[in-house]
Amino acid sequence: MTQKKKAVFLDRDGVLNQSLGKRPPNNKHELTLLPWVPEAVAELNRAGFLVFVVTNQGGVGLGYMTPDDLAGIHDKLAEEVAKVGGHFTEMMACIHKPRSGCPCRKPKPGMLLDLAKRHNVDLAKSFMIGDRDMDVAAGKAAGTKTILIESDEKTTEVPDYICPDLLTASRLLKDSIEC
C-alpha cells in the first residue's frame, strides 16, 4: 500500500485570479493572476502537498465561454505558476449549468471526492481554500479542513482558518499547521 497523499484544493476566481466584478474571466485575455499566486503554489508543492484547482465554470454550460476558452485560461495559469517551479496536479472545472443538479458543482463535494479517489489523497489531511461559502461547504462535505480567503463577499460558513490571501494561507500550512 502506498501512503495516501495530502492535498490542497484551490478555488480559482478570487483566489488565483481577480474576479471581474461578479463575473469570472471568459478567456485568457481577461485573466489577471494575483501576483503572489505562483510563489504560493510553489510553496505548497515544496511543503509536500498535491495542488488541485476545483472551480465552478457554469458559464461553459450557459454558452458564455467555450471549452477551448476555459482550457486557454487554465493553460495560462499553469504556465505562470510553472515559471517559479509550481505545479498543479490537475485543474478540474464543473462546466454544467448552475441549476443542472450535477454532483460536481460546489457546494457539492463531487470534484474533491473524484480527485481524491484518482490521486490517492487523504482528505482528512487536506485543505480546501476558497473565498465563498460554497468552497468552505464543499471542503467540509468532502472531509477536508477549510481556509477562507477574505473577500467583499458575505459568508456564513465557519472555516477552520481565515487568511487574507493565498500566500498567507500557504505559509500557514507550511509553517504552523501539523498535517
Ligand SMILES: [Mg+2]
Ligand atoms: Mg471564488
Ligand SMILES: [Zn+2]
Ligand atoms: Zn457539474
